Structure formats: C-alpha cells, structure tokens
Amino acid sequence: MTAVRPSSPVLLGMPALPTSPRGTGHLRGDESFPDAARRSLTDTQLRRNLGKATRTIRGKRAAVVAELPDWEALREAGRQLKVHTMAHLPDYLVQLEEAVTARGGVVHWARDAEEANRIVVDLVRAAGADEVVKVKSMATQEIALNEALEAAGIAAFETDLAELIVQLGHDKPSHILVPAIHRNRAEIREIFLREMADVDPELSDEPAALAAAARRHLRRKFLSAKVAVSGANFAVAETGTLAVVESEGNGRMCLTLPETLITVMGIEKLVPRAQDLEVFLQLLPRSSTGERMNPYTSMWTGVTPGDGPQAFHLVLLDNGRTAVLSDAQGRDALNCIRCSACLNVCPVYERAGGHAYGSVYPGPIGAILSPQLTGIEDNASLPYASSLCGACYDVCPVKIDIPSILVHLRAEHTETYAAEHRVPSAEATAMAAAAWVMRNPTRWTLALRSGRLGRVLGRRRGVIGEVPLPVASQWTATRDLSRPPQQTFRDWWAAEHASAAPEPDGPGADGPGADGSEGAP
C-alpha cells in the first residue's frame, strides 16, 4: 500500500516503509474532500462560526508578529533547527531515550497506531486504573487512543476545554488548536446541559460561566485519577525533558497530580538542545493564539522522588513518520509545530471546515501531512484541496513550503496511479493530449483557431452561460465563460506583421523551436 515515490532516492531498491495502518486511528476520511466540503459549505452556522473565529485569531497573530523586529530571523532559525533535527533524527532519538532512561523514565517505541494503543492500554492496566485524565494531544487523536481505551474498559476524560466539548458532543475535532472551533457558545451550553450530570440547569452561555462549569466538572477527575495521558509539544534530546504548552492550566494539573504519567509523542517533536526552546517558545504562541507568551509552559524530566508522578512512560510514535522522512521533497511536513496559523489564514479551510479533511490534521498542513502518513492513495483528494494561494507558507513559523509540497504530492498521486493502472485516467489522457498539442506551435495555432468554434455559443449575451457538458458544466455552474474572440493573439500578430514575417504555419515537426527570431518585425 505504500506509494511509489519515484522522486525519492532513499527508497530505491529498499523495502517500502510502513505507513499508518488502515482501520485504526483518525487519518482517513470516509469521503473525498470535494464531497465532504460540499456538505459543510451548506452549513450556515458552521460558516459563520469559522469565519468569525479565524478572522479574529488572524488579526491577533498579525499584530503580535508585527511587534517582533526579528520575526523573519526567528522563522529561519526555527526552520534550520527543524531541518537539522530531521537530518539526524535517529541519533537524537537514541540520545533522548538515554536521557529519559537516566532520569528514571521508561521509553517505548511504537511502530504504528495499533502498537501505541496496546502499549498505553497495558500501562494503564498495570497501574491498576480504569480511568485516565488527558491533556489535549494530537498524537493520541491520530491513533484513536480514547476509542482503544474504551474498548479495553478504561474511561478517558479530556481536560482541555475545547477537547472536552468535542468529547461530550460525541464529535470530532476540526481545528488543531481550537478543536471545537466549529461550535459557538450557544451550542456549547446545549452540550454541557445535555452531557454533564452535575451542571447547573441555569447555566448561561457566557465564556466564563462555561469555563467554570467545565472546571467544576473536571476537578473531581483531577483529584481521583491515578494515570494521566499527555502529548508533548517538544522533547529535548540532550536532557530528556518533555514540554507541554497550554492556556488553561488543566494540562498542568494532569502532568503533576496523578501517580503515573504516560506521554505519547510523534518522533518528529524533538529539538536537540534545551536552548533551542528559546526559538520555538517565541514562535509558537504568537503563531497559534496570537499571544506574546502562552499562560502555562510545563516541562518535566523523568521522575523526581516525592514530587509529581512517580512513574513516567514515553511512547515514541512512528505511524508513518519514517515514510514521510524518506521523501526528500515532502519531509518538511514533519517540521510542523502544530501552531495552526496555516489553518487560520487558509481560505479553503475557512469555507470547508476541518471535518472536510477527514483527518485529525485539517487545513493546509493536514493536506500535506495526512496523505504522507497514510500513503497517497488513502487521501488522494487532499493535495488538491488548495488553490495554491500561498498564504499558509507566508505565516508558517518554520517556513514549511506547503504549496510546493502540495504540487509534489499531486505528482506523486498521478504517477502512483499511472504505475498501478494499465488504463490511464480520463484526466491523464486529457493532459497528455493537451501537452501533445502544446509542444508544437503549429498544432497549437490550429487548436486555437478551432477553439473559436465556441463562438457559436453565447451569441446573445456575449458570454457563455451554463453548458451541460463535463468539465464545462463545472466551470459554468457558477461562472459565465467569455465568448472566444474572433481572432487569437497570434493570428492578429501575424496579420499585423504580415509583410515582415512568413505565415505561422510552417512544417509541423516537434523539436526545439528554432532560433527565436521568428515573428520579429
């Protein structure tokens, strides 16, 4: 199932690296992006919630970024640190393992979602617990850990407010940072009234009241849970230190109160040295919440006798990441620090919403990361879910060139398809035909002239309205098409310069076109 990666020298002659297994986790949608988007586009409430939230956060980010005169230098530092780390990932991972072990932690290596879930379930059982509290974590969403725990009879309680809203709403997250961005206050109040046994029936939809209700609801869990599960924003290879960055302080409760702490972390979250955090702790909050600094930054290293959790386990998750790393053109997707800035500026995300991407990683980063983690054929529509406007690249704090990776993955998709199917797709046939015409100026000139046949359409208004033909109908569903002009540019030029140059229809052979002087007056 692993994609052929013709542009990646790493894989030549080597066994294909495993991608995330089918059937486990949340990296694949049930339908293609255009189909899913079509549905969410009709949801007026969703459109309003999203438009408002992304516009607000976009403005905040722009303002705090503008405050830093060295922002571009910081971005470049972040990019270089990430590129360097990825180039030496195996070494740094071993260093991390040694450092964590030396400080009394236990490191587990999980090849994929199934292995990671099994490791966590076994650890929770070994701790004698049947419930866990959780810090918001993309990695555990990715592997569907909550579902795996539930299947094993273990209850998982999300403690991040937005994550709690998603969990209580039996919903899926739709944003990296604000998983419940698609919900407004009134909807959240409804969910709380319905799902929280201990909630005040007079609950208002003021944000402070909602947060207080959630806090009361969670307090009991914090005090009783013996095991916590977290993700990690960063891991420092040199010291074995893990870091979680958050706004509410609920994460810190999870990280300090329980007896056992289990951290599930993608293998790409490494930084080499503690000092490197100075770069990322500036880049991340400004890019994500539009704040100068996030309210809570928690760091822990192994275990400290008599203080905090007395057992610490670190699960290092691959789940397709090594496959991403093997692709020289696509691997920068692993540099992502999950700030969500690219989602908040993306015009496609803003309209279609996060669920349309079918993966826990929505928006521009999801469009390049998900297909790489799963293999391109399982998420083939995602690289096309972009107009390539480039806004994501401009805001990315680690300068991931998302548009170029999208284009690269599109090529991987068509080339994988061609390698695996004897009959080319209709699109491939059309593209080949177009290229055949366009590689030769004579054929091109003739094709342009025949295009003027389109003038029989649109005689009344001067434009072409709805045309019930494939492709044309997609264009003309919402847009008129210009009526082709009487004369193409090249024919006009030839007529205008008739005395100085020969008629354009020379011999029609392929081949490098000539001396370039043709057509000069």
Next chain:
Amino acid sequence: MRIALFITCLADALFPDVGRATVTVLERLGHTVEFPRDQTCCGQMHVNTGYQEQALPLVQRFADTFAPYDAVVAPSGSCVGSVRHQHAVVAERFGSPLLQQQVASVAARTHELSELLVDVLGVTDVGAYFPHRVTYHPTCHSLRMLRVGDKPLRLLQAVQAIDLVELPGAEECCGFGGTFALKNVDTSSAMLADKMRHVSSTGAEICTAGDSSCLMHIGGGLSRLRAGAKTVHLAQILAATRERPMVLAPGGQEADVHAGPTAVA
C-alpha cells in the same frame, strides 16, 4: 534591449486584447516588442495538476524560444511564477543538466508586466488615461510567489483620471487556482462569492488584476450575477489614453480594448 512577449496560452486563445495592450504600452514607451511564434504554454496547468513529466517538453520549448532575448514579459503573475519556480523543478526531475542551466538563465530574465515596467524599465507613469472607478485585486501568485508588492498599484495611481478604490479583503484568494476551480467547484465558488461581495461593495465599475485567469474567474462570476462590475486586465488600463480610450463593451465579462497598438511601420 530585446523584449519578447510571452502571451500565455489563455490570453492567446481567449484574451488577445491583453497581449495587444501589453504591446501598446511598451511601444508607447519606445520599446520594440517581439513575439516569438514558437511559444505555446508554460506548462503550469500540467505541473499544478500533477503531470510534471508532461510539462517537460513545454519547459524545454519555453527555454529554447526565449533564450535569445534580454527580457521576457508576460501579462500574468501566475505564469511568470511557474517559469521562475516550477520550471526548475521539472528540469531537475526530468531534464538534462543543460536544460537546468537554460531554465535558470531564462527564468532570471522573465518578468511580469508590472515588474518589467517598474524594475527593469524604471517607469511608473506610462501615460495612460482611464476615467473610471477601479478596484485592484492583487492575485495570489503576483503577491506571494513573485512579491510584486505595490508595483501594480503605483502604476495605477499614475493613471490620469482614474478613481482608484481599495478592495476589502484584497489579499484573499479569489478561488480560481487553475484546476482547483473545477475539482473543488463548491469551495471555489464560495471563495468567489466573497470576492464578488467585496468588489461590489466598492462601487467600482472595473475590477483589475495582473492575471487573465483570475479575472476570467471573477469576471465570469460577476457576469453570471449581472453584478454590473466588469473585469479588465491591468495592461488594458495602462494601454488606454485620451486619444485612444477603452470602450467598455456591453455584455461580455472583459471589456474590449479599442485602443489597439499603433501600427508598426
């Protein structure tokens, strides 16, 4: 300086007036423009849709055709963006080392119209006259791939009698994106709807830009809605003068330029 016009396949077939206007402006400034007839297409559509190998002969043709010129100008930010950023990718994957060299050399001499005028030729006032209310949409590839900045706006500000009004949400994508407009027609149309709302809110008669493709999309939407405003390429506004004004044709989404280039003697 030998300036070659790269018309782009779309303008050649559907918007020849844009090419004529480009020639008009440059000739009015005293330059001779050549049109190498061996040109066809930059291959952007192929690369952006995932058919990089199909683009190779087009990349080769572009490099061969335009090699002899000091400067290449195209009235399209996205096609120039393709030449500057994508040709190297295609050449590196499928082409010879020689082609890679040719591509780099030609790309460095290929300019979008506002870049050529402002950066290379050093003019912002091209002597144009355009007594209409106009709003400018900076297309994504001009803005973020080429970084043309405010060059098109400076050119427009120098146009006599123009009533230039700011477009709200100007830097947001109009939703064209090549085959995106076909593959994700619903999302594309939703983006277009917001762009049209913003254009209409300015009360402008004309929405202009440096790319025929985005204008085809925006203009097609405005026309379908009978929104009143039309789209006109930046080159056409710059080509219009008091003596040869542009006549805004009824009906069609792009107005016709009746200010053709002065006949070459």
